[in-house]
Amino acid sequence: MGQLLRIHHRTEYRYDRPVAFGPHKLMLRPRDGHDLWVEDAYLTISPQAETRWFFDVFGNSVAEATFHEPADTLRIDSELYIRRYPVEARVRDLAGRSQPYPFEYSDEESIDLLRYLVLQNPDEAGVIGEWLADTFPRRPRHALDFPRKLAEAIHDAIGYSAREEMGTQSAAETIARGQGTCRDFAFLFMEAARLCGYAARFVTGYLYDADGAVGGGATHAWADVYVPGEGWIEFDPTNRIVGGGELIRVATTRAPSQASPISGSYSGADAAFLGLEVEVTVEAVDAAGTGATG
Numbered sequence: 001m002g003q004l005l006r007i008h009h010r011t012e013y014r015y016d017r018p019v020a021f022g023p024h025k026l027m028l029r030p031r032d033g034h035d036l037w038v039e040d041a042y043l044t045i046s047p048q049a050e051t052r053w054f055f056d057v058f059g060n061s062v063a064e065a066t067f068h069e070p071a072d073t074l075r076i077d078s079e080l081y082i083r084r085y086p087v088e089a090r091v092r093d094l095a096g097r098s099q100p101y102p103f104e105y106s107d108e109e110s111i112d113l114l115r116y117l118v119l120q121n122p123d124e125a126g127v128i129g130e131w132l133a134d135t136f137p138r139r140p141r142h143a144l145d146f147p148r149k150l151a152e153a154i155h156d157a158i159g160y161s162a163r164e165e166m167g168t169q170s171a172a173e174t175i176a177r178g179q180g181t182c183r184d185f186a187f188l189f190m191e192a193a194r195l196c197g198y199a200a201r202f203v204t205g206y207l208y209d210a211d212g213a214v215g216g217g218a219t220h221a222w223a224d225v226y227v228p229g230e231g232w233i234e235f236d237p238t239n240r241i242v243g244g245g246e247l248i249r250v251a252t253t254r255a256p257s258q259a260s261p262i263s264g265s266y267s268g269a270d271a272a273f274l275g276l277e278v279e280v281t282v283e284a285v286d287a288a289g290t291g292a293t294g
Contacts, residue, residue, distance in 0.1 A: 003284060011261075020070050021047075040079075065264075113199035147189075202223060204250055219250075222235060
């Protein structure tokens with residue numbers, strides 16, 4: 001049956017006077033798959049907006065909201081009821097099941113994975129390579145075990161630090177500072193994995209009920225790596241989670257800048273932005289979707 005989860009994501013922007021809102025793109029609804037099924041989805045926007053749904057270049061579900069009246073507050077409420085079917089990550093029995101590392105993708109795979117193999121910031125290859133040599137000198141010999149150990153190395157070497165500012169640090173910035181948010185952890189992991197020959201992509205979504213995990217109460221970020229013979233597998237270096245049911249995918253992209261849950265603009269003469277509030281709750285519910293089970 002899988003586990004039924006309710007996800008409530010509330011975002012509120014406040015201004016000191018009414019402003020006009022430009023179109024906003026909302027990346028809040030997952031796509032159905034064999035590991036995740038959307039049973040119900042509700043989107044409430046104030047002030048009232050017209051919404052148009054489409055799939056982006058990566059196949060993510062995106063809503064574009066268009067506004068016709070000014071307001072001093074913009075509220076966006078997303079409520080999801082999803083059924084999660086965790087796919088067991090095949091990391092316990094590596095011997096004889098995983099291709100050796102280093103490896104080569106097939107010709108067809110290489111064509112399709114090309115953009116996920118190239119570093120976002122190729123000028124940082126030297127810095128990342130030196131950091132890997134110091135931090136991750138003992139490289140596993142199995143293609144599936146390699147990214148798991150890489151995620152653990154990043155988890156141990158980089159300190160988690162919440163940051164209110166938008167955006168993602170480059171891999172070199174995270175290395176230099178020795179700390180970052182979940183987005184920074186994910187991007188450093190991606191760039192390091194790409195430098196080591198893996199295709200990697202950015203994932204944004206939510207985190208559910210992970211004991212001692214970091215990233216609850218807000219959107220979360222991690223990475224997918226394409227492992228030969230295994231396909232795309234989730235790696236969360238912030239929490240050392242591999243393919244776990246705690247990770248609830250909403251969107252996957254080539255770069256972090258393409259995975260903003262909410263993006264848009266406003267205009268207003270001399271209007272001042274007063275603040276942003278975000279609240280995310282993820283809870284298990286009963287079969288009818290009417291109450292928490294724990």
